[in-house]
Amino acid sequence: MRDEEHPLKVVLCWHMHQPDYRGPDGSDFELPWVYLHGIKDYSDMAFHLEANPGARAVVNFAPVLLEQLDDYARQLRRWLKTGQRITDPLLAALAGPGVPLQPAERSQLIESALKANEKHLINRHPVFRELVDMANWARQRPESLSYLNDQYLVDLLVWYHLGWMGESVRQSDLRVISLESKKRYFNEEDRRHLIEVISEVISNLIKRYKDLALAGRVELSVTPYAHPIMPLFYDFQVAREAMPQVALPDAQSYPGGEERALWHINKGLETFQRHFGFKPKGCWPSEGAVSDAAVALFEQQGFDWVASGQQVLHNSLSAALADMSAPAAWIHTPYRLAQGKLHGFFRDDGLSDLIGFTYSDWHAEDAVQNLIQHLESIADATQGEANRVVSIIMDGENAWEYYPKNGVYFLSSLYKHLVEHPRLQLTTFSEVLAEREHEAPYLPHLVAGSWVYGTLSTWIGDPDKNRGWEMLVDAKQAFDKAMAKKKFSPSELKALELQLATCEGSDWFWWFGDYNPGQAVSDFERLFRLQLTQLYALLRVEPPDYLKHVFARGSGAPSAGGVMRQNI
Numbered sequence: 001m002r003d004e005e006h007p008l009k010v011v012l013c014w015h016m017h018q019p020d021y022r023g024p025d026g027s028d029f030e031l032p033w034v035y036l037h038g039i040k041d042y043s044d045m046a047f048h049l050e051a052n053p054g055a056r057a058v059v060n061f062a063p064v065l066l067e068q069l070d071d072y073a074r075q076l077r078r079w080l081k082t083g084q085r086i087t088d089p090l091l092a093a094l095a096g097p098g099v100p101l102q103p104a105e106r107s108q109l110i111e112s113a114l115k116a117n118e119k120h121l122i123n124r125h126p127v128f129r130e131l132v133d134m135a136n137w138a139r140q141r142p143e144s145l146s147y148l149n150d151q152y153l154v155d156l157l158v159w160y161h162l163g164w165m166g167e168s169v170r171q172s173d174l175r176v177i178s179l180e181s182k183k184r185y186f187n188e189e190d191r192r193h194l195i196e197v198i199s200e201v202i203s204n205l206i207k208r209y210k211d212l213a214l215a216g217r218v219e220l221s222v223t224p225y226a227h228p229i230m231p232l233f234y235d236f237q238v239a240r241e242a243m244p245q246v247a248l249p250d251a252q253s254y255p256g257g258e259e260r261a262l263w264h265i266n267k268g269l270e271t272f273q274r275h276f277g278f279k280p281k282g283c284w285p286s287e288g289a290v291s292d293a294a295v296a297l298f299e300q301q302g303f304d305w306v307a308s309g310q311q312v313l314h315n316s317l318s319a320a321l322a323d324m325s326a327p328a329a330w331i332h333t334p335y336r337l338a339q340g341k342l343h344g345f346f347r348d349d350g351l352s353d354l355i356g357f358t359y360s361d362w363h364a365e366d367a368v369q370n371l372i373q374h375l376e377s378i379a380d381a382t383q384g385e386a387n388r389v390v391s392i393i394m395d396g397e398n399a400w401e402y403y404p405k406n407g408v409y410f411l412s413s414l415y416k417h418l419v420e421h422p423r424l425q426l427t428t429f430s431e432v433l434a435e436r437e438h439e440a441p442y443l444p445h446l447v448a449g450s451w452v453y454g455t456l457s458t459w460i461g462d463p464d465k466n467r468g469w470e471m472l473v474d475a476k477q478a479f480d481k482a483m484a485k486k487k488f489s490p491s492e493l494k495a496l497e498l499q500l501a502t503c504e505g506s507d508w509f510w511w512f513g514d515y516n517p518g519q520a521v522s523d524f525e526r527l528f529r530l531q532l533t534q535l536y537a538l539l540r541v542e543p544p545d546y547l548k549h550v551f552a553r554g555s556g557a558p559s560a561g562g563v564m565r566q567n568i
Helices: 033-051 063-082 089-095 103-112 118-122 126-139 142-147 150-164 174-182 188-214 230-234 236-241 257-276 292-300 310-321 349-361 364-381 404-420 429-435 463-485 490-503 507-511 518-539
Strands: 008-016 057-061 218-222 305-308 335-337 342-346 389-395 424-427
Touching (some): 008 033, 008 364, 008 429, 033 150, 033 188, 033 404, 057 188, 063 089, 063 188, 063 257, 089 150, 103 142, 103 150, 118 126, 118 150, 126 150, 174 188, 188 218, 188 257, 230 292, 257 292, 257 490, 310 342, 342 389, 349 364, 364 404, 404 424, 463 490, 463 518, 507 518
Parallel strands (some): 008 057, 008 389, 008 424, 057 218
């Protein structure tokens, strides 16, 4: 059996996720990362797939990301038509007219417009670099901020958004090319043109991915609605399957967790179908976090496949096989899970982390050839094995700012060489299952864990994370009590369920812990308390006094600012 006849299947799975940054009760977006990654990464990732007709990939969308993209698209179109303010402070400042007048607002605007990768988003644009240098000088001398006039703020805002613009837009849109050529002294018309570009990019994103899916070039999959860690909804103790000695919250479990897990799956499917018009076959569980109870629920809801991390499979095989050795293709094959109808794919940590953390500093062709050499070695080692597939699963948005020009050279070369390689076949998880030669092996038990280290330690076990869970448990108990005693209207019930879901998202717990950067921890800790306080307000219950006080601080400096984790 030659590899040309049975090539090694390769699945690139890009997970698109941002937490819900919408402020409570219709207030402003608290952070701008949804639309900034929209004009940069979600747009460019679609472009690379559109540009290479032979390319295939799985693209996973978190439902709360889809909702926020849709929200931004509607607000941008409305501003262009009526001038109604956009509820994102940074985007609203760019749109104008004018700029904020109060010193505190101007100072905050400058701080926001400095949050960009220095090497690849700032330094590549000399004028942007000069504007940032001026801001840094003034930040060290607060009394000098008044010397930075309105024109300076306008130019800084325009260049910040030009810096975040994806390469596919930068190289093709004449409005962007014109603005970069103008360099300075941008006026109201220039700002409107930039808003028009942002509006068009954001408004077209979901349609572009839908068109790719309908053409059979992309498989779209989904995550439970607000990106919760599903195994912990069932039982906090499940964290001890991979970490026997871990310290856990005082509460034994999350109240009504199974019901909430089902709610997030159903709401996620509803949101996905509303935007794309069909039901997905697969699910990337939030953070690849799985357990026996969680995968049973995914199977019951009709999914064909889920995916998780390499170390989860290693832990599970070690528990199942004892002293037996795993097959040569142990990580590079699907497994039947739960009752056997659901299949699991597992991330190749080494290859995924090479793309996420190593290749950004390499010449693009050298990086791609190195990756292909690894794949060829896997093809050699697994020759003759059935159902062999390499799953490269990673964040679809955060890695590329560490690459020159948002990874355009690397990604273009990657798709080109993988499509043309005679021994490799780019495909999707559903196509792997449809074309499998033999029934996949059955894995009777999954050791609960995630793609990060094969454990749940990123979301539970640290004192600050545990405190966050205790606060959430208190809020859920108040929720359950209010539901039993009070009458709420249908619209109030809907708002309550959505607010609870926001509080249940995984990202709060990701950031709690002193090993994370102080500013990021501060942002998410404050938002978590804000969202919990809003939940109590909707319940018409006095919030606990502890919600007024900071409970988590960070002082670490992890790679990539903490937005990604490296396993190898």
